[in-house]
Amino acid sequence: FADRDGVIWFDGELVPWRDARVHVLTHTLHYGMGVFEGVRAYETDQGASVFRLQDHTRRLFRSAKIMNMPMPFSAEELNEAQRLVVRENNLKQAYLRPMAFYGSEGMGLRAEGLNTHVIVASWEWPSYMSPESLEQGIKVNTSSYTRHHVNISMCKAKANGNYINSMLALQEAVRNGCDEALLLDPEGYVAEGSGENFFIVSDGTIYTPELTSCLDGITRDTVIELARECGYRVVEKRITRDEVYIADEAFFTGTAAEVLPISSLDGRSIGSGHRGLITGRLQNLYFDVVQGRSAAHRGWLSTVSEA
Numbered sequence: 394f395a396d397r398d399g400v401i402w403f404d405g406e407l408v409p410w411r412d413a414r415v416h417v418l419t420h421t422l423h424y425g426m427g428v429f430e431g432v433r434a435y436e437t438d439q440g441a442s443v444f445r446l447q448d449h450t451r452r453l454f455r456s457a458k459i460m461n462m463p464m465p466f467s468a469e470e471l472n473e474a475q476r477l478v479v480r481e482n483n484l485k486q487a488y489l490r491p492m493a494f495y496g497s498e499g500m501g502l503r504a505e506g507l508n509t510h511v512i513v514a515s516w517e518w519p520s521y522m523s524p525e526s527l528e529q530g531i532k533v534n535t536s537s538y539t540r541h542h543v544n545i546s547m548c549k550a551k552a553n554g555n556y557i558n559s560m561l562a563l564q565e566a567v568r569n570g571c572d573e574a575l576l577l578d579p580e581g582y583v584a585e586g587s588g589e590n591f592f593i594v595s596d597g598t599i600y601t602p603e604l605t606s607c608l609d610g611i612t613r614d615t616v617i618e619l620a621r622e623c624g625y626r627v628v629e630k631r632i633t634r635d636e637v638y639i640a641d642e643a644f645f646t647g648t649a650a651e652v653l654p655i656s657s658l659d660g661r662s663i664g665s666g667h668r669g670l671i672t673g674r675l676q677n678l679y680f681d682v683v684q685g686r687s688a689a690h691r692g693w694l695s696t697v698s699e700a
């Protein structure tokens with residue numbers, strides 16, 4: 394992935410993709426304390442437009458605050474950097490990866506004398522799962538790995554090290570012949586997927602776990618708002634594993650995964666075993682909004698063009 398054309402924004406400069414390198418003693422590489430974002434830009438009638446750019450950048454700054462990492466750039470500078478990398482790489486639709494990490498200025502857990510470095514990379518990443526899975530839904534298993542306790546990892550931070558848990562869970566799911574994992578919190582209630590928030594639909598009401606031990610997902614927030622605008626009741630509450638087995642519909646949300654139907658959990662079909670009606674409706678609304686086809690919520694789109 395390092396050997397390709399293009400540019401990466403690195404500490405305020407655009408550098409050739411192949412030259413965006415760090416030293417092996419990069420602090421974050423050793424201890425995992427860093428923060429990042431996953432953002433998408435979509436092709437719209439205004440050209441490539443970043444979806445909820447300011448909200449992603451705000452979450453990046455909040456993650457840095459939780460981790461006590463000084464940020465050497467302003468939110469405005471990082472918003473501009475994100476628009477710039479999409480534009481400079483001539484991308485029509487793109488995934489963006491801003492990340493703040495500690496450099497190789499020193500070692501040790503005190504993390505003293507370190508500088509925060511920031512990159513923004515961007516590339517084409519059309520579909521997180523197979524394109525069919527957006528229609529057919531995916532197979533999910535309940536993970537044997539527990540999601541972070543709120544006082545072990547800071548769940549509101551999108552921090553690099555938190556993703557060890559996600560990767561263990563996802564790799565286990567794939568080994569089990571599934572596409573994704575559903576992780577439970579330390580008390581056994583549903584938390585989230587390895588990189589997605591989680592929803593169920595039961596008797597016409599939409600339920601999603603409270604934010605306690607899941608990331609405050611921007612897609613989650615978007616889908617809740619779109620669902621309420623359609624008149625659906627959306628309830629944030631603790632959800633148990635057996636409630637999911639008997640739900641009518643279930644789906645994941647995330648910037649990468651978008652709105653992704655779940656066909657089964659632990660070998661039990663959810664509802665009809667296909668994308669549910671409400672899931673399908675929310676998925677269409679989501680794609681209309683992010684691709685600028687909806688008159689509403691144009692304010693969530695930031696065009697990357699210069700004017």
Ligand code: PMP
Nearest residue numbers: 588589590608610611612647648
């Ligand atoms: N939970 C986790 C653990 C994630 O990594 C992500 C992806 N950022 C999400 C939820 C969904 O968040 P968002 O909708 O902001 O992408």
